[in-house]
Structures are given as C-alpha cells and as structure tokens.
Amino acid sequence: MKPEFGLEFVTCNLCESDKVLPFMTATDWFSQDDGQFSIVKCKECGLIYVNPRPHPDHMNLYYGEKYYTHGKAKTRETVSRRQQSAGLKKIAKSALLAHVQKDNNSQNKILNQMTGAVLLALFRNKIISRQRWGLVGKKGTLLDVGCGNGSFILGIHNDWLLDGKIKGVGTDIDSAAVDEAKNNEIDASIADSGTLPYQDRSFDIITMKHSLEHMHNPLKTLREAWRVTKDGGYIIIEVPNIESLGPRLFRDKWSAIDAPRHLYHFNPATLSLLVSKAGFDIEDIYKWKGSYKRDLTLKNLNKEWEKRNFSRLQKILLNKAYSIGLILIELIYRGGAISIRARKN
Numbered sequence: 001m002k003p004e005f006g007l008e009f010v011t012c013n014l015c016e017s018d019k020v021l022p023f024m025t026a027t028d029w030f031s032q033d034d035g036q037f038s039i040v041k042c043k044e045c046g047l048i049y050v051n052p053r054p055h056p057d058h059m060n061l062y063y064g065e066k067y068y069t070h071g072k073a074k075t076r077e078t079v080s081r082r083q084q085s086a087g088l089k090k091i092a093k094s095a096l097l098a099h100v101q102k103d104n105n106s107q108n109k110i111l112n113q114m115t116g117a118v119l120l121a122l123f124r125n126k127i128i129s130r131q132r133w134g135l136v137g138k139k140g141t142l143l144d145v146g147c148g149n150g151s152f153i154l155g156i157h158n159d160w161l162l163d164g165k166i167k168g169v170g171t172d173i174d175s176a177a178v179d180e181a182k183n184n185e186i187d188a189s190i191a192d193s194g195t196l197p198y199q200d201r202s203f204d205i206i207t208m209k210h211s212l213e214h215m216h217n218p219l220k221t222l223r224e225a226w227r228v229t230k231d232g233g234y235i236i237i238e239v240p241n242i243e244s245l246g247p248r249l250f251r252d253k254w255s256a257i258d259a260p261r262h263l264y265h266f267n268p269a270t271l272s273l274l275v276s277k278a279g280f281d282i283e284d285i286y287k288w289k290g291s292y293k294r295d296l297t298l299k300n301l302n303k304e305w306e307k308r309n310f311s312r313l314q315k316i317l318l319n320k321a322y323s324i325g326l327i328l329i330e331l332i333y334r335g336g337a338i339s340i341r342a343r344k345n
C-alpha cells in the first residue's frame with residue numbers, strides 16, 4: 001500500500017476556513033508502512049485535523065483486521081456468569097445509589113454509605129460515566145453511532161447499574177465490526193454516520209464513544225444524530241482530548257494521535273462549538289482521568305526506538321521508565337479524554 005494513495009485536501013469542518021497552521025507531522029505507527037500525515041490547526045476556530053487525508057473510499061486500507069474495534073466483544077458466556085451473582089449486585093447497587101444520592105432515609109444508612117464509598121472507589125470511571133450520562137434509572141432506546149464490535153451496547157444491556165431498561169442498537173461503516181457485533185446478538189447495521197437508516201426522532205439517547213474523531217464529516221454526523229434524536233432526547237460523545245498531556249509528552253506516539261484513522265482532534269472548546277452548531281444544547285462537559293490507552297502509546301514508542309536502533313538494554317530501561325511514568329500520569333492527571341452531554345430541545 002502506498003501511504004499517499006488517494007489523499008484529499010479539505011477545509012475546516014467547523015468554520016469552513018482554509019487558513020491553517022501546522023500542528024504536527026504524524027507517523028502511521030499502526031500500519032507500519034512509514035506513512036506520514038500532516039495535522040493542521042484552523043487559524044480561525046482552532047479545530048485540529050489531518051489535512052490532506054485519505055479519501056473515505058480508501059480509508060479501509062488504513063484499518064486492517066488487527067484494529068482494536070475488530071476484536072471480540074465480551075461473550076455471552078461471560079455475561080451469563082455475571083448474571084449468576086445478580087443478588088449480590090442488587091445489594092451493591094442499592095448501597096452505591098444511596099451513597100451517590102446521599103440518601104439519608106435508608107435504614108442501613110451507615111453501612112450503605114461505607115459500602116457505597118468502597119464501590120465508588122473501585123469502579124469510579126464506570127459509575128461516574130453512568131451517572132453523568134443520565135443512564136441510571138433511564139428507560140428507552142439508544143443508538144451507538146460507530147458501534148465497532150458492539151461492546152459498549154453489550155455493556156449497557158448487561159450493566160448491573162442499569163437494570164437492562166435501555167435497549168441499544170448500533171451502526172458502523174465497517175462490515176467486519178458489524179459482523180462481530182451481530183455475533184454477540186447486537187442489532188447492528190452497516191451505515192454511514194452521515195446517512196443513518198432511521199426515521200426522524202427515533203431515539204432517546206445517541207452515543208458516540210471514541211468514534212467522532214474517525215468521521216470524515218463530524219458536523220454532518222452530528223446533524224444526522226440530531227435528526228434521529230427524539231425531542232428532549234440527548235447525545236453523549238466521548239473523544240480523546242488534544243489539549244491533554246499525552247500529545248505534549250509523546251507527540252505523535254500518543255495513542256490517540258493514531259494518524260490517519262483519527263481524522264479530527266478535539267478540545268473542550270472545539271467539541272462544544274461543533275455540537276452546538278449541529279443544534280444540541282450542551283449540558284455537561286467532563287475531563288476523564290487517565291492518559292488514554294497507555295499500552296498503545298508504549299507500543300508506538302517502542303516502534304520508534306526500534307527504528308532508531310536502540311540497544312536491547314536501552315530499550316529495557318526505557319520501557320521500565322516509561323511504564324512507571326505512564327502509570328503515574330494516569331493516577332494524578334485528569335483529561336486524557338473528554339465527554340459531552342447535549343440535549344435536543
């Protein structure tokens with residue numbers, strides 16, 4: 001494959017300006033074909049994007065069977081084993097909700113508060129996400145755009161916090177990923193995010209978990225999402241945060257640069273502007289703890305050290321140092337990813 005094959009120049013997806021500043025030159029570490037891509041920053045609005053970039057028709061050349069969304073979602077066997085401890089989960093859930101909602105009327109107030117605090121510490125990210133995304137106690141239909149192998153929907157269906165009251169379906173442009181989702185009995189279909197096969201106002205919730213950065217036209221995707229959202233429904237988007245420490249420390253080795261598969265790089269400001277322009281009203285924006293897929297960042301660093309012919313000892317020492325460094329960053333730093341919740345009013 002020729003890395004320069006089928007490249008196209010585009011204007012800014014957010015403000016249509018063609019005035020840009022260079023932001024970074026990024027190697028395609030995943031494909032290992034030495035392809036290099038130019039990432040630019042819009043002079044007018046600050047949106048960061050790959051330009052020139054592969055044409056949508058040729059994009060499949062840059063994914064491949066090993067891309068992580070093609071992997072197996074959690075199997076049904078795992079799910080049924082989880083269901084065996086349903087009683088325990090029920091107790092855990094009531095304790096947790098009592099803690100989070102500061103329920104002082106419960107008979108087991110102190111026990112609930114203590115158990116809840118432990119659970120919150122153990123499952124912090126998951127619990128915060130379910131709460132912040134308004135999913136706890138919610139009943140309705142959910143569409144996951146860019147569902148990959150369906151693991152997010154499967155997680156929602158079997159989540160001990162959610163009682164299975166949310167019915168999710170998914171779309172993805174990638175047929176291999178959709179096949180894998182179907183294997184897990186997820187109602188998934190192959191569809192372009194800019195032309196979704198659903199009637200207006202079909203869904204209570206739309207989710208885009210780490211998919212918007214892959215889209216060729218994020219604004220069109222969001223407008224289409226707005227069309228299929230019910231009045232009063234909402235959208236949840238989660239993307240890597242280009243303003244975080246990762247790209248400053250590791251440049252194009254940061255796992256979320258992932259050129260050219262990640263075509264857009266958002267910060268809280270540019271993501272908010274884009275979501276608002278599509279018609280949604282922003283309700284919540286949140287920065288996630290963690291450095292975003294640290295294993296993949298380390299893998300990319302290793303590929304560079306390999307290229308630079310570092311000795312075996314050098315590589316071992318660097319791996320140890322970076323592993324510890326990345327774990328420390330994850331413990332103390334907030335902001336590797338951002339999520340937004342926005343409503344269609």
Ligand SMILES: [Zn+2]
Nearest residue numbers: 012015042045
């Ligand atoms: Zn712009």
